[in-house]
Amino acid sequence: MADHADLPETVTLTIDGQQVTVPKGTSILHAAEQAGTQVPHYCYHAGLSAPAMCRLCLVEVEKAPKLLPSCVTQVAEGQVVHTQSDKSLTMRRGVLEFYLHNHPLDCPICDQSGECKLQDYAHEEGRPHGRVREPKRVFGRDDFGGDVLFYGDRCVMCTRCVRFMNEVEQDPRLAVVERGDRSIIDTFFDEGLEGTNFHGNVVDICPVGALLSKDFLFKQRAWDLSHTDSVCPNCSQGCNIELHTRDNLVQRLRPRPNLDVNGHWMCDEGRLDYEWINRGGRLEVPLVRDGKEFHATDWKEALVGLVRELGAGPVRALVSPRLSNEDLGAARALVDQLGGGDLVYRSRRAPEELVLKGFPKLARRRDLAPNVNGADLLGMSRVGDNDGTGGLEGLASHDGIVLVVGDDLEDQPPTFGKEAALYVFLGTHSSEAASHAHFTLPLTTFAEQEGTFTNHENRVQRFWSGLPAPGAARPAWLILWALLAEHTGQTQPTRPEEAFVTVSEFGDVTYETLGKQGVIVTPPTRQEPAGAIGD
Amino acid sequence: MSVTVKVMNRPEAGRTSYLRAALKGMGLTFKHLVNPEKVTLQYPEEQPDLSPRWRGTHRMEVHADGRPKCVACGLCPTVCPANCIRLVGGEDDQGNRYPVVYEIDEFRCIFCGMCQEVCPVEAIHVGVHFENGEYDRSRFVYDLDRLMEQDHPTTLLWDPSDPKSE
Ligand code: SF4
Ligand code: SF4
Numbered sequence: 001m002a003d004h005a006d007l008p009e010t011v012t013l014t015i016d017g018q019q020v021t022v023p024k025g026t027s028i029l030h031a032a033e034q035a036g037t038q039v040p041h042y043c044y045h046a047g048l049s050a051p052a053m054c055r056l057c058l059v060e061v062e063k064a065p066k067l068l069p070s071c072v073t074q075v076a077e078g079q080v081v082h083t084q085s086d087k088s089l090t091m092r093r094g095v096l097e098f099y100l101h102n103h104p105l106d107c108p109i110c111d112q113s114g115e116c117k118l119q120d121y122a123h124e125e126g127r128p129h130g131r132v133r134e135p136k137r138v139f140g141r142d143d144f145g146g147d148v149l150f151y152g153d154r155c156v157m158c159t160r161c162v163r164f165m166n167e168v169e170q171d172p173r174l175a176v177v178e179r180g181d182r183s184i185i186d187t188f189f190d191e192g193l194e195g196t197n198f199h200g201n202v203v204d205i206c207p208v209g210a211l212l213s214k215d216f217l218f219k220q221r222a223w224d225l226s227h228t229d230s231v232c233p234n235c236s237q238g239c240n241i242e243l244h245t246r247d248n249l250v251q252r253l254r255p256r257p258n259l260d261v262n263g264h265w266m267c268d269e270g271r272l273d274y275e276w277i278n279r280g281g282r283l284e285v286p287l288v289r290d291g292k293e294f295h296a297t298d299w300k301e302a303l304v305g306l307v308r309e310l311g312a313g314p315v316r317a318l319v320s321p322r323l324s325n326e327d328l329g330a331a332r333a334l335v336d337q338l339g340g341g342d343l344v345y346r347s348r349r350a351p352e353e354l355v356l357k358g359f360p361k362l363a364r365r366r367d368l369a370p371n372v373n374g375a376d377l378l379g380m381s382r383v384g385d386n387d388g389t390g391g392l393e394g395l396a397s398h399d400g401i402v403l404v405v406g407d408d409l410e411d412q413p414p415t416f417g418k419e420a421a422l423y424v425f426l427g428t429h430s431s432e433a434a435s436h437a438h439f440t441l442p443l444t445t446f447a448e449q450e451g452t453f454t455n456h457e458n459r460v461q462r463f464w465s466g467l468p469a470p471g472a473a474r475p476a477w478l479i480l481w482a483l484l485a486e487h488t489g490q491t492q493p494t495r496p497e498e499a500f501v502t503v504s505e506f507g508d509v510t511y512e513t514l515g516k517q518g519v520i521v522t523p524p525t526r527q528e529p530a531g532a533i534g535d
Numbered sequence: 536m537s538v539t540v541k542v543m544n545r546p547e548a549g550r551t552s553y554l555r556a557a558l559k560g561m562g563l564t565f566k567h568l569v570n571p572e573k574v575t576l577q578y579p580e581e582q583p584d585l586s587p588r589w590r591g592t593h594r595m596e597v598h599a600d601g602r603p604k605c606v607a608c609g610l611c612p613t614v615c616p617a618n619c620i621r622l623v624g625g626e627d628d629q630g631n632r633y634p635v636v637y638e639i640d641e642f643r644c645i646f647c648g649m650c651q652e653v654c655p656v657e658a659i660h661v662g663v664h665f666e667n668g669e670y671d672r673s674r675f676v677y678d679l680d681r682l683m684e685q686d687h688p689t690t691l692l693w694d695p696s697d698p699k700s701e
């Protein structure tokens with residue numbers, strides 16, 4: 001555990017016949033994990049306090065009079081632990097039988113099915129058949145407000161959800177009411193979870209299908225989803241997430257633990273804002289304008305044609321903070337090659353930060369794009385207002401080279417770029433304001449390419465590609481570097497890791513040193529990024 | 536391992552007569568012509584006797600109120616080895632899980648009956664039925680309505696008197 005890393009002392013113990021050395025203060029549960037054994041548990045969650053009440057993680061420790069809850073028992077020198085002994089297994093089977101006493105076995109219609117801890121444990125260690133004759137108690141389902149539905153019958157009373165709201169969100173809106181087998185999680189009168197900003201996490205931490213997301217309800221089966229490590233694209237916090245995809249669509253976003261960035265959590269706005277990734281009507285082939293007509297063409301022809309037109313000249317480029325560092329680096333390299341020019345971006349800004357009180361490192365930041373800091377770091381400047389509109393007067397009527405990468409120009413009139421000697425538009429979707437573009441080139445979204453984002457504290461984090469690119473769409477860095485290769489006749493990066501190291505601001509950081517946790521490249525020069533505009 | 540090849544000596548050209556063999560064959564034909572034991576079925580007037588374990592095109596069971604029994608659990612598309620079931624789940628007006636889209640491509644189906652075996656609510660069945668002729672290939676993708684309309688008997692996946700096929 002990271003919390004204990006500063007304690008120098010270590011303890012050596014034996015778990016299931018295997019010796020492990022762990023820092024002092026580690027729980028048996030974590031030590032067992034290092035020994036390669038998963039001890040079943042419900043109430044314990046690494047991001048919450050441990051009440052040791054689910055009684056599922058009890059293990060046999062030699063010389064201890066009774067079984068001990070492994071989630072709160074700290075390791076001791078020379079301890080001998082048996083997680084798979086007869087005593088432990090019998091106990092777990094018994095506890096599981098009680099969990100199933102009132103459980104509805106709704107698996108066919110339960111969204112948790114396939115990622116359910118009760119299913120897993122019962123399948124691994126439970127009794128093959130129940131012995132309960134009594135009728136089961138029935139609660140039915142309840143709307144908790146926000147994105148959360150509660151299926152009371154399935155709850156195992158681990159109180160993770162209650163503790164999350166108390167300790168992490170610090171807005172205690174859930175509680176256990178009643179007692180015994182009538183105990184149930186409830187909200188206070190009419191006040192539900194509506195209006196809290198991180199309640200989606202209770203669905204993730206609920207080990208069973210008691211808390212479900214309305215957005216995901218009955219949508220897909222958990223076992224059909226492919227998981228891809230990624231970074232949340234919806235604000236500059238850069239929460240580590242997983243894209244859950246199926247049928248070439250993002251079906252949901254889930255947080256991925258990174259204690260330096262988002263802990264185990266993510267915000268609801270970010271979690272539910274994924275439909276834009278799935279938006280149809282994508283640009284799929286390079287288009288070349290010939291008078292008023294657009295002709296679909298292939299990459300070779302488009303790039304060769306484009307290079308022929310690329311005279312040196314004053315360039316004005318508009319990029320997007322949704323682009324990766326690699327994309328931005330390539331855009332800057334191209335502009336530099338053409339004799340230099342302005343690189344600007346626009347970004348939506350929320351009126352305030354939404355901080356997660358129990359884990360203040362995590363906040364929904366004001367910049368609603370993942371790579372605002374990347375653009376700043378690369379010397380690009382912000383224009384426009386807090387809605388990510390306006391600010392392009394100079395660009396729209398520029399008569400040199402106009403390069404638009406990744407900004408959809410939704411607010412711009414069709415006359416945009418009319419005067420330009422050469423107007424190149426790289427985007428995922430076509431736009432009215434691109435109707436004067438000489439070349440319209442199809443881009444991938446972040447979900448369809450590999451790359452890195454720089455978050456609000458200048459932490460560079462990698463994301464991976466989880467969806468196939470539509471048609472001939474390509475990442476912006478690949479297109480721009482290919483253009484440069486064609487233009488200069490020199491070989492240029494063809495892989496994201498090569499494109500990444502061309503950006504001098506990142507020093508000697510490489511994809512390998514970034515790993516999954518990311519690296520802070522240079523501490524941010526200012527606390528609140530470019531707040532002046534329109535504030 | 537050595538391979539043994541048997542060399543056949545063919546009769547020399549011009550010294551062969553096929554007459555005897557032809558007559559022998561004709562003899563067999565005429566024998567069956569007068570044989571009282573008939574094997575030809577006068578289909579369609581006469582219907583064949585299908586085994587209770589026959590596996591034909593599918594049938595979806597329906598509730599008394601006309602809703603399909605399927606709860607869109609996704610097990611049959613998961614188990615289907617031919618990958619021919621398309622299912623999109625959703626929530627109906629009573630908050631229940633139900634199949635918004637349920638289609639079986641009967642051309643791709645290999646009639647293994649695994650969908651019937653896996654279904655937790657005994658909704659999908661393969662049927663004792665074989666008359667599936669159509670004028671159009673596209674009609675072989677059976678949608679939910681079509682599956683619910685089918686009314687032929689459903690299969691017993693195993694012989695009740697010999698469930699283990701001994
Ligand atoms: S919570 Fe788990 S065991 Fe219970 S019905 Fe849902 S999937 Fe099945
Ligand atoms: S609803 Fe889920 S998280 Fe909350 S107590 Fe029940 S099982 Fe635990």
Ligand code: SF4
Nearest residue numbers: 615644645647648650
């Ligand atoms: S019978 Fe077999 S192949 Fe046909 S739909 Fe069912 S599971 Fe698939």
Ligand code: SF4
Nearest residue numbers: 605606608609611654
């Ligand atoms: S197995 Fe049965 S309930 Fe599940 S999707 Fe198939 S037909 Fe529907």
